[in-house]
Amino acid sequence: MATTDIKSVESSTDLSSDLLKRFRANIQTYAIILALLAIWAMFFAMTEGTYLSAQNFSNLFRQMTVTSFLAVGMVLVIVTGNIDLSVGKLAGFVSVVVAYFQARVWTIVLPDQGVLATTLSVLIGIGVGTAFGALQGYLISYLKVPSFIVTLGGLWMLTGGILLVTEGKTIPANQPSMAVISQAYFPPLWGWIIAAAIVGFLFFNMLNSRQRKRKYGFETSNLYLDILGTSLLSIMVLAYVFIVNQYNGLQVPVLLLAITAAIMTYVSNNTRFGRHAYAIGGNRDAARLSGISTRRNTFLIFVLMGFLCGVSGVVLASYVGYGTVAAGQGYELDAIASCILGGTSTLGGVGTIFGAMVGGLIMTSLSNGLQILNVQPAWQYVLKGIVLVLAVYADVYFKKNR
Amino acid sequence: MPEEQFSANNDVILDIQNVTKHFPGVTALSEVSFQVRRGEIHGLCGENGAGKSTLMKILAGVYPYGSYEGTILYDGRALKLENRSIRQATEEGIATVYQELTLVPTMTVGENIFLGREPVDNSIIVWDKLYAQTREILNKYKLDIPPHAIVRYLGVGKMQMVEIAKALSENAKVLILDEPTSALSEAEIEGLMEILRILKSHGVTCIYITHKIEEFFRITDSVTVLRDGKTVTTQPTKNLSVEKLVSFMVGREMKERFPQGNRQPGRVIFEVEDLHAEDPNETGRKILNGVSFDVRVGEILGIAGLMGSGRTELVTTVFGEYGKITHGHIRLEGRDLKINNARDAMRAGLSLVPEDRKGQGLVLIQSILKNISLPNLDKFASFFRIDGDAELVAASQQAKNLAIKAASLQAACDSLSGGNQQKVVIAKWLMSNPKVLIMDDPTRGVDVGAKYEIYKLMNELAEKGVSIIMISSELEEVLGMSDRIMVMHQGRSRGMLDITEATQEKIMALATGLV
Numbered sequence: 001m002a003t004t005d006i007k008s009v010e011s012s013t014d015l016s017s018d019l020l021k022r023f024r025a026n027i028q029t030y031a032i033i034l035a036l037l038a039i040w041a042m043f044f045a046m047t048e049g050t051y052l053s054a055q056n057f058s059n060l061f062r063q064m065t066v067t068s069f070l071a072v073g074m075v076l077v078i079v080t081g082n083i084d085l086s087v088g089k090l091a092g093f094v095s096v097v098v099a100y101f102q103a104r105v106w107t108i109v110l111p112d113q114g115v116l117a118t119t120l121s122v123l124i125g126i127g128v129g130t131a132f133g134a135l136q137g138y139l140i141s142y143l144k145v146p147s148f149i150v151t152l153g154g155l156w157m158l159t160g161g162i163l164l165v166t167e168g169k170t171i172p173a174n175q176p177s178m179a180v181i182s183q184a185y186f187p188p189l190w191g192w193i194i195a196a197a198i199v200g201f202l203f204f205n206m207l208n209s210r211q212r213k214r215k216y217g218f219e220t221s222n223l224y225l226d227i228l229g230t231s232l233l234s235i236m237v238l239a240y241v242f243i244v245n246q247y248n249g250l251q252v253p254v255l256l257l258a259i260t261a262a263i264m265t266y267v268s269n270n271t272r273f274g275r276h277a278y279a280i281g282g283n284r285d286a287a288r289l290s291g292i293s294t295r296r297n298t299f300l301i302f303v304l305m306g307f308l309c310g311v312s313g314v315v316l317a318s319y320v321g322y323g324t325v326a327a328g329q330g331y332e333l334d335a336i337a338s339c340i341l342g343g344t345s346t347l348g349g350v351g352t353i354f355g356a357m358v359g360g361l362i363m364t365s366l367s368n369g370l371q372i373l374n375v376q377p378a379w380q381y382v383l384k385g386i387v388l389v390l391a392v393y394a395d396v397y398f399k400k401n402r
Numbered sequence: 403m404p405e406e407q408f409s410a411n412n413d414v415i416l417d418i419q420n421v422t423k424h425f426p427g428v429t430a431l432s433e434v435s436f437q438v439r440r441g442e443i444h445g446l447c448g449e450n451g452a453g454k455s456t457l458m459k460i461l462a463g464v465y466p467y468g469s470y471e472g473t474i475l476y477d478g479r480a481l482k483l484e485n486r487s488i489r490q491a492t493e494e495g496i497a498t499v500y501q502e503l504t505l506v507p508t509m510t511v512g513e514n515i516f517l518g519r520e521p522v523d524n525s526i527i528v529w530d531k532l533y534a535q536t537r538e539i540l541n542k543y544k545l546d547i548p549p550h551a552i553v554r555y556l557g558v559g560k561m562q563m564v565e566i567a568k569a570l571s572e573n574a575k576v577l578i579l580d581e582p583t584s585a586l587s588e589a590e591i592e593g594l595m596e597i598l599r600i601l602k603s604h605g606v607t608c609i610y611i612t613h614k615i616e617e618f619f620r621i622t623d624s625v626t627v628l629r630d631g632k633t634v635t636t637q638p639t640k641n642l643s644v645e646k647l648v649s650f651m652v653g654r655e656m657k658e659r660f661p662q663g664n665r666q667p668g669r670v671i672f673e674v675e676d677l678h679a680e681d682p683n684e685t686g687r688k689i690l691n692g693v694s695f696d697v698r699v700g701e702i703l704g705i706a707g708l709m710g711s712g713r714t715e716l717v718t719t720v721f722g723e724y725g726k727i728t729h730g731h732i733r734l735e736g737r738d739l740k741i742n743n744a745r746d747a748m749r750a751g752l753s754l755v756p757e758d759r760k761g762q763g764l765v766l767i768q769s770i771l772k773n774i775s776l777p778n779l780d781k782f783a784s785f786f787r788i789d790g791d792a793e794l795v796a797a798s799q800q801a802k803n804l805a806i807k808a809a810s811l812q813a814a815c816d817s818l819s820g821g822n823q824q825k826v827v828i829a830k831w832l833m834s835n836p837k838v839l840i841m842d843d844p845t846r847g848v849d850v851g852a853k854y855e856i857y858k859l860m861n862e863l864a865e866k867g868v869s870i871i872m873i874s875s876e877l878e879e880v881l882g883m884s885d886r887i888m889v890m891h892q893g894r895s896r897g898m899l900d901i902t903e904a905t906q907e908k909i910m911a912l913a914t915g916l917v
Contacts, residue, residue, distance in 0.1 A: 278772075279772070292777075293745065350767065
């Protein structure tokens with residue numbers, strides 16, 4: 001089978017040259033993955049192995065989830081040429097609202113109905129996030145107030161909102177069923193089943209897309225290269241599950257994040273909504289003259305961002321187990337930094353969710369490693385700042401000298 | 403023959419000798435040689451990709467000395483512009499006015515002219531001196547522009563003049579003009595020509611680059627033709643004719659600049675009746691004061707008029723993307739259309755190839771594929787999915803029909819030449835199978851070969867029954883391509899001329915409001 005494939009397509013017989021071509025095309029993605037691996041290797045050496053122990057590895061991924069939900073939405077916000085400064089505080093506000101309901105409302109209205117109470121808390125949290133996102137989106141897209149201003153205002157309002165809900169105190173939210181969302185693990189067997197399903201899907205998808213291409217009479221890419229690429233991805237998935245299974249198993253919040261990121265990647269690449277967002281960011285006038293409703297698209301992007309803030313807030317409440325005054329403080333900047341590290345252009349029109357996820361992992365890996373090394377928080381901030389600026393400088397430099 | 407090279411030849415200000423410039427994979431210039439005489443207006447002519455802009459960038463110092471082979475003698479000395487030398491070129495007296503204007507729109511004329519070299523006293527700008535010097539320069543070359551005016555509120559024509567004044571204020575001996583008239587109206591072009599004549603009388607040498615062949619005959623003293631990076635010929639303009647020049651450019655005889663179609667206009671399909679509209683950003687400011695016209699099936703209707711006559715405002719208003727309609731009707735096949743935005747217009751069967759292809763036509767950072775399919779995604783998308791394969795099939799078909807030249811459909815549009823970019827814009831609007839195709843200056847900044855292909859395509863479409871409305875700033879083009887011509891003046895339709903009776907004079911009389 002393989003031979004007929006290659007015969008039918010002359011130009012893709014040379015694996016090494018195709019490999020090089022593909023590498024060049026995606027050089028930015030590979031560069032940040034390499035940077036991530038370099039950071040891991042560095043900390044691995046400096047902590048004498050503790051850094052990449054199963055336990056820390058597992059925690060590392062769990063730590064990135066809260067801000068990464070925000071980064072998923074932020075990519076599209078920045079791609080359309082906007083910014084959202086309120087996401088950290090919105091997630092924080094959602095988390096204190098959830099905590100408030102868990103501690104003060106359900107205990108009275110629905111005593112001893114943990115699952116029902118948690119479900120309601122989750123819905124309320126996501127509802128609050130979405131509603132606030134819709135409000136900001138309306139102001140930005142229909143009333144034409146710049147997103148920077150609207151969301152800066154939103155940031156302050158939500159800071160006030162958090163103080164009002166918490167009355168300056170910490171609210172406990174740690175009912176067992178609530179804790180499941182970000183503290184539970186799948187048993188090892190489940191982890192393997194999920195991994196197998198993902199691997200199966202990757203291969204099915206690869207073969208299926210080749211078949212469709214052939215049906216339409218397009219040149220298919222090198223089969224070996226496709227197999228190699230899909231195999232590498234599969235190995236990464238399997239290796240990940242293998243490592244986290246050494247500790248407690250696959251983390252529930254990481255799976256939630258992976259599913260969210262996968263859905264949003266699909267939406268951004270394969271739907272009109274996503275395609276329109278990139279076109280708006282690339283050239284607003286051309287998009288408008290092409291019959292795209294730039295207002296509606298921008299509005300929906302902010303609704304989506306609000307929804308993801310809701311998800312992030314719920315995960316945050318479950319993760320810390322409390323609603324606190326400082327909830328979500330500074331998360332918006334982490335989310336923005338993740339996007340930028342992952343190759344999202346501040347000018348709009350360019351950026352991937354996968355990149356932002358790797359960017360987020362880099363930020364978390366840095367904080368985590370520095371914490372293990374007992375570096376003072378002050379220096380952690382300094383280093384994070386340096387890494388961000390250096391990374392973007394490297395990108396600018398290589399683009400100029402390519 | 404070194405002696406001859408270095409002998410002070412007072413007549414020649416620029417002597418370009420065997421200049422060769424390689425880029426990775428291509429040779430942009432190959433042994434280019436010609437001479438520019440002092441005080442003359444020297445036309446530089448060639449299709450896109452012939453090497454004009456590369457040569458210009460060498461003269462402006464963008465590509466420094468050493469990055470090319472060959473010699474350039476400037477005033478008898480070898481010109482050696484070092485690295486980072488754009489500044490140095492202006493100091494040497496070689497100034498370039500680029501096609502895309504480089505003014506800061508929010509600043510005044512004076513601030514723009516002296517940007518970066520403001521007269522200072524102890525690091526504090528001496529405004530009076532700055533404006534006095536500005537006035538002096540403007541008066542010297544008889545430019546009628548107030549020094550304190552904010553550039554943004556000047557028309558494109560005046561902006562161009564400010565740009566020229568800026569170049570001249572640095573004591574330019576050689577002024578390079580890159581397509582200076584591409585955005586100018588006929589009256590403004592005449593103004594520019596007048597300025598060039600004044601410059602000439604002051605002894606300034608001009609190198610004049612344009613795609614509008616008529617202009618070479620209007621203003622230049624001699625013309626150098628480049629083709630595929632080589633010098634074809636340099637001749638006094640008086641020895642040339644349009645046909646000769648075009649054949650030098652394309653390397654073969656061009657029998658006709660406008661292909662003869664076999665168009666047979668049928669019944670009226672699209673009508674605009676007494677359309678009035680206001681500026682959407684400024685209530686009460688009228689942009690259209692009564693426009694009426696109709697288009698027949700398979701007809702090419704030309705719209706002529708000076709810049710600012712409301713041509714572009716008319717078509718963008720019809721397309722639902724500009725003016726607020728206060729009165730009037732738009733009808734397609736007898737039905738009244740209510741169009742609020744581009745989407746409505748497309749659904750009704752209209753397409754608009756906009757005036758500014760980079761600013762409004764294309765998402766430059768995206769691929770050809772994505773640009774072509776952008777307005778047409780409904781064809782291959784459900785709510786949940788874009789069928790990428792069907793998209794690729796449809797876009798490939800369009801790209802093939804229009805002979806778009808590119809490595810692949812995945813190539814980003816900003817890597818394409820002007821002509822190919824315009825083909826992508828047209829492809830994107832043809833995929834929606836419009837009944838009425840509106841083209842706003844479709845051949846602006848496009849080379850002769852690509853122009854011809856676009857004209858042929860327009861004929862083919864009209865023969866298939868598509869109605870085309872074409873706005874053009876070039877009278878020759880309007881006369882060469884239209885079945886009928888509507889002339890606009892001050893937001894009104896002033897007359898409809900059948901091609902059999904239309905002449906340049908008649909059009910100009912209507913366009914200037916004389917009749």
